[in-house]
Amino acid sequence: MTSPVRLALLGCGTVGSDVVRLLHEQSADLAARIGAPLEIAGIAVRRLGRDRGDLPVDPGLFTTDALGLIKRDDVDVVVEVVGGIEPARGWLVEALRAGKSVVTANKALLAEDGATLHDAAAEGGADLYYEASVAGAIPLLRPLRESLHGDRINRVTGIVNGTTNFILSAMDATGAGFAEALEEATELGYAEADPTADVEGFDAAAKAAILASLAFHTRVSAADVHREGITEVTSADVASAKSMGCTIKLLCIAARGTDATGRETVSVRVHPAMIPLTHPLASVGDAFNAVFVEAEAAGQLMFYGRGAGGAPTASAVLGDVVAVARNRLAGVHAASESAYADLPVRPMGEALTRYHISLDVTDRPGVLAAVAGVFARHDVSIATVRQGPAGGGAAGRGDDADLVIVTHVAPDAALAATVGELRGLDIVRSVASVLRVEGGL
Numbered sequence: 001m002t003s004p005v006r007l008a009l010l011g012c013g014t015v016g017s018d019v020v021r022l023l024h025e026q027s028a029d030l031a032a033r034i035g036a037p038l039e040i041a042g043i044a045v046r047r048l049g050r051d052r053g054d055l056p057v058d059p060g061l062f063t064t065d066a067l068g069l070i071k072r073d074d075v076d077v078v079v080e081v082v083g084g085i086e087p088a089r090g091w092l093v094e095a096l097r098a099g100k101s102v103v104t105a106n107k108a109l110l111a112e113d114g115a116t117l118h119d120a121a122a123e124g125g126a127d128l129y130y131e132a133s134v135a136g137a138i139p140l141l142r143p144l145r146e147s148l149h150g151d152r153i154n155r156v157t158g159i160v161n162g163t164t165n166f167i168l169s170a171m172d173a174t175g176a177g178f179a180e181a182l183e184e185a186t187e188l189g190y191a192e193a194d195p196t197a198d199v200e201g202f203d204a205a206a207k208a209a210i211l212a213s214l215a216f217h218t219r220v221s222a223a224d225v226h227r228e229g230i231t232e233v234t235s236a237d238v239a240s241a242k243s244m245g246c247t248i249k250l251l252c253i254a255a256r257g258t259d260a261t262g263r264e265t266v267s268v269r270v271h272p273a274m275i276p277l278t279h280p281l282a283s284v285g286d287a288f289n290a291v292f293v294e295a296e297a298a299g300q301l302m303f304y305g306r307g308a309g310g311a312p313t314a315s316a317v318l319g320d321v322v323a324v325a326r327n328r329l330a331g332v333h334a335a336s337e338s339a340y341a342d343l344p345v346r347p348m349g350e351a352l353t354r355y356h357i358s359l360d361v362t363d364r365p366g367v368l369a370a371v372a373g374v375f376a377r378h379d380v381s382i383a384t385v386r387q388g389p390a391g392g393g394a395a396g397r398g399d400d401a402d403l404v405i406v407t408h409v410a411p412d413a414a415l416a417a418t419v420g421e422l423r424g425l426d427i428v429r430s431v432a433s434v435l436r437v438e439g440g441l
Ligand code: NDP
Pocket: 010, 011, 012, 013, 014, 015, 016, 044, 045, 046, 047, 048, 050, 064, 066, 080, 081, 082, 083, 084, 087, 105, 106, 107, 108, 132, 133, 136, 307, 308, 309, 310, 313
């Protein structure tokens, strides 16, 4: 057997400690698959004194000097499971420029400044692998960057945040409000003490940027992604969706399109949306993730599994470690970043979407015509209208009526302007709910 491939592990928290466990438990199999044993050269952490339970590793390997560890001559591969922008960016650039391959789960860094990492990898002739950064255990990035490279991907639609999927699933199942469902997610350990990155959609937006970059051979950063979280989703929205045979999911959507001049573009967005119960993503419950890919020749593909958690994420990290270790032994590198298409990213206002709008209106002659006139003025076509007494039931609330309108596809800016004008009409008492609709109704 050849000499070991030596790893610098940066971070030993939720993911890092499971990387250590799996490396220990599977050492013989991993060595056989790679053709050389894997050895941990050192583990960089923030707190040397932290209790790490019965982690099967020599305590003498821990250090707080991550950079010193990376620079050591006996380190071949750097595995980063710390997270955040700095100091992780500086560490990874240092490693890659020195020709040391990097495996990282750091979606925030890849989405903020993936270009710097890819450039450093090209400069140093090193591999940069990041399967764990999107949808945890689900093999997704390798299929996008390898298996589907002979095809043309038109659209990627995914549920890529487990915490928000758990919350929305709980709201749908029990009728709970957002705050109550978030509390449950926190108690069960899905949501972090500060759940902002999840519930405000930042985590999903970072993943959307990574997916769009790979799918469309274009550099897309988090700043290019339109982002809306789930904090405004109410139990009334969930009930409204149910009454239409739908459920609400936080979707990441990356799609090809063309602008007014016929130039090819991409749009990338994260927002809650109503999808029909017949849509493949509707049945993805609890904290699971799933990504639906539509490609020209392959057709529709669905990837499903656990998107978070120590062991599932460590599984993806180790898959990458095996790949870069094999490359190293063979003296080869994976293909570098593919960003040749360099497609412009369209602003959200130009993205083509559909709205489901629920209005509380005065119930008198001419109201429907006035409402329809607003849609017409913004060139938005109505697909369906349903009217009933306000508050539902046979009796309703006297002079009011509920009006539920679903539009055809239109530029998002036109739809938003329509809702804005509706809010200003005397006959509209309130706009009870506005949700985008995906997947046909
Ligand atoms: P944790 O917070 O559990 O662990 C972070 C680790 O990094 C800890 O070991 C911590 O040290 C160490 N660390 C923090 N700052 C420094 C520093 N300045 N120098 C050295 N070490 C430092 O994070 P997770 O394991 O949950 O996440 C790690 C990465 O994986 C992130 O990028 C995350 O986005 C990504 N990821 C996580 C998933 C999950 O389910 N948790 C799923 C998919 C991706 P110490 O132990 O001393 O505190």
